[in-house]
Amino acid sequence: MRHHAGSAVTLLTTPPFAPLFGAWPGLAVHAVPRRGLANQLALVRWLRGQGFTRVYDLQANDRSGWWCALSGIAERVGNHPRWPYTLHPASAWRGQSHIYTRLCEVLAAAGVVVDASRPSLPADDATQARVDDWLAARAASDARLVLLHAGASPTRPGKRWPHFAALAARLRAAGFTLAWLGAEAERELNASLCTAGDLDATAAFDILALAELGRRACFAVTNDSGPMHVLSAAGIPVFGLFGPSDWRRNHALGQAERVIACVEVVPGYAGAASGDCLAALDAGAVWARLGAAGVLG
Secondary structure, three states, X not given: OOOOOOOOEEEEEOHHHHHHHOOOOOEEEXXXXXXOHHHHHHHHHHHHHXXXXXXXXXXXXXXXXXXXXXXXXXXXXXXXXXXXXXXXOOOOOOOOOOHHHHHHHHHHHXXXXXXXXXXXXXXXXXXXXXXXXXXXXXXXXXOOEEEEEOOOOOOOHHHOOOOHHXXXXXXXXXXXXXXXXXXXXXXXXXXXXXXXXXXXXXXXXXXXXXHHHHOOOOEEEEEOOHHHHHHHHHOOOEEEXXXXXXXXXXXXXXXXXXOEEHHHHOOOOOOOOOOOHXXXXXXXXXXXXXXXXXXXX
């Protein structure tokens, strides 16, 4: 936004994500369903009629590439050194770095310098009030709150650390109040982990409210998951547990030093991580990392 100060800037996204940007000053948002030929044609007509001078294609897949090609926009910034992009990094990207690092390179190719090290998800007054009310209703407004996410993608069960219950017991004994995060699919899992005094936040918050809840917490411990990335926008320590996925490419922004990866902690997993290595990463090892980071005092 600073690079284009004084110019009209529009973000193109899909309807479910449009509300994320409602609190961003100076940013217009245009939401279009991504599927359906009629929607695709309408989008191209809209792009051609706006008078844009530059487009940033940060997704840069085949579909968005065609949108750029047909948009009529002269400057087309993309992730790949190929048509239809006129501005791009010199080298091809094949997943060799964190996607954030790569997107900074994409923007740099267009003369845009990024100085932020973590995402920003500002919440409006209504969202802040909703989070405050939720905590007040559970007598947790002044609690020493720790956020835990024991779930992960249903298609990646190997990303779930199996020792959250043991870690939770240590945290309760240290005087922390625990809030268990997750989507509706994780309700049964969270119910099995919650005890008296814990907060069950299953499906209680959208993305903006989850980041706002994070601002009320001391720290978070999560699997490699969506909530891990959302909470990195809260400005709190987020400890991400990594097993079968490569933390160097997937860690939460600004939280690389708080990654707990079994390939670095568990003896015998010095090479590529396997799906079962998280089981060998016990609660004691995670507790030691939390203590070394100074968040338990």
